[in-house]
Amino acid sequence: MKIAVCVKRVPDTEARIKVGADGKSIDESGVKFVLNPYDEFAVEAALKLKEAAGAGDVTVVSLGGDASQETIRTALAMGADRGVLLKVDGGTMDPLPIARALADELKAGGYDLVFCGKLAVDDSSHGTGVLVAELLELPVVSAVSHLTIANGKGTAEREIEGGVEVVEFELPAVVTTEKGLNEPRYPALKGIMMAKKKPLEVKPITLGAGGLEVESLAYPPERPAGRIVGEGPDAVPALLDALRTEAKVL
Amino acid sequence: MADILVVLEQRDGTIKRVGLEALAGGRALADKAGGAVHAMVLGPPGLKTDVAAAHGADVVVVTADEAVRLYQGNRYAAAVAARAQGGAYAAVLLGATALGKDLGPRIAARLGCPLAADVTALEYDTGIVVSRPVYSGKAVYRLRVTAPTCVITLRPNNFMPVEATRAGTVEPAALPVAGNRAARTVQVKEPERAALDVAEASIVVSGGRGLKDPEQFKLLEELAAAFGGSTAVGASRAVVDAGWRPHAEQVGQTGKTVSPNLYVAVGISGAIQHLAGMRTSKVIVAINKDKDAPIFKVADYGIVGDLFEVVPRLTAEVRKIRGN
DSSP: OEEEEEEOEEEOTTOOOOBOTTSSSBOOTTOOEEEOHHHHHHHHHHHHHHHHHTOOEEEEEEEESTTHHHHHHHHHHHTOOEEEEEEOSSOOSOHHHHHHHHHHHHHTSOOSEEEEESOOTTTOOOOHHHHHHHHHTOOEEEEEEEEEEETTEEEEEEEETTEEEEEEEESSEEEEEOTTSOOOOOOOHHHHHHHTTSOEEEEEOOOOOOSEEEEEEEOOOOOOOOEEEEESGGGHHHHHHIIIIISOOO | OOEEEEEEOEETTEEOHHHHHHHHHHHHHHHHHTOOEEEEEEESTTOOOHHHHHBTOSEEEEEEOGGGSSOOHHHHHHHHHHHHHTTTEEEEEEEOSHHHHHHHHHHHHHHTOOEEEEEOEEEESSSEEEEEEETTTTEEEEEEEOSSOOEEEEOTTSSOOOOBOOOOEEEEOOOOOOOSOOEEEEEEEOOSSOOOOTTTOSEEEEEOGGGOSGGGHHHHHHHHHHHOSSEEEEEOHHHHHTTSSOGGGBBSTTSBOOOOSEEEEESOOOOHHHHHHHTTOSEEEEEESOTTOTHHHHOSEEEESOHHHHHHHHHHHHHHHHOO
16 A cells, blocks of 8 residues: 655644744744644554555655755654655745645655645644645545545544544545544654665755735734632632623623 | 625534624625625525525525535535636635535635635735634734635634624525545434533633543533533543543644633643633633642633632532523
């Protein structure tokens, strides 16, 4: 089975985010970057399928600057076989040109399955995987938390509000991964050593123009300072009074 | 002319509130841009769509077909794209629900247009400008749409439904034939205990590690029952990762983003990734024994104390008020 996984380099979820001097992007100095957490589920899903089949090939594809090589190496250290970096300068807030570049790379690959994280925790567009599938005219199931693949067919479950959708599909297909699908492995030392020798192809590309122009990046409005209404259970009446008369939510 | 197309979401034949929120957003845009609001709804025959006209839809496009009783991404996308391509829509709006997050990019791909997801504010100034939180809510982008059309998903509970009666002329539209992309929703499994989803509740009572034991979540379930109505129990990442609660209840960066009227954080310290999921709640209450816990920095009202004493008292007092 030939599998591709799309991954993205993103700031660590615990990182402090500083708006840059241009007021349109973040100041990346001192920010720790990681493999997007949802993409870890995607890599793990691909590796599990390959292991279960006893054969296969897992290609990791990322779009980004040179530093994204490190992100690809993380996935290779988990066990993926090869990497491709679609190298770009800068980016766009419109996910369509990014999906087009990924789809262009993937379409000739003959992949049975393409995995993507359901969203990247930086821009949270939760669009790229589905866009890629649509551009490749493949079936897609997004935000999958349970998956079985057998005999060229798949069954996936996705959490919806107050329920779970069960979706059947045929390969080739695209699946985007939700937390709960699996427990991503940590790269072992041996994997990290091996990853250094795995092939990683760097292909410079030019992104198409997007249709969303950044006007500004700013901090969210501060919440007005709150107050401690008291200590212990005796503070409960004061709290309820505030919720009823001040906040008017009860 | 800049018409707006709003895709309404139905479940079991009932149009969901999030669609009415999108209608309010669409109506405001259309009024400023001098266009009309067209609503579109797909579902089984016999759909009741009066609510769309009552909330600002000039036209209601109805695709009633047994094949879309359940959400079918491929079929929905084909129908909405066909409608959008036949009009002059400045935007296609949807709620950023499980359905909207799946359908939005499908439509954007078919229209070859930008996607702005999980938007919290819409403006019109010679064109559409959206605000969308990024980096887990630590920053907010304002983005100007420079394309002739775009797909926008709106974060639930950010736009208030507005009653604005319009003609709501019903236009039936046939479901386009199925393409060759074979993926089909075959079933929706309902949970054994029909709990309200944390992302749709107007009151959320969330618990963290401070509860010490999964059994203690019954304290929060009792408090939620005392509030009654549209109240759901949520959980922090720590307790979901520990297997105490299902992922569907997780609030925060790798869980759900919620904006209820009232968010009660019990025994939750307030890690950045948790705050990311609840900081847009209207009113936040924190109950924590550590007076220096970061949760108190975002809370409107706090009680410092032992939750095992505070919560039962709160439940008792809320019962008195609500009569539950």
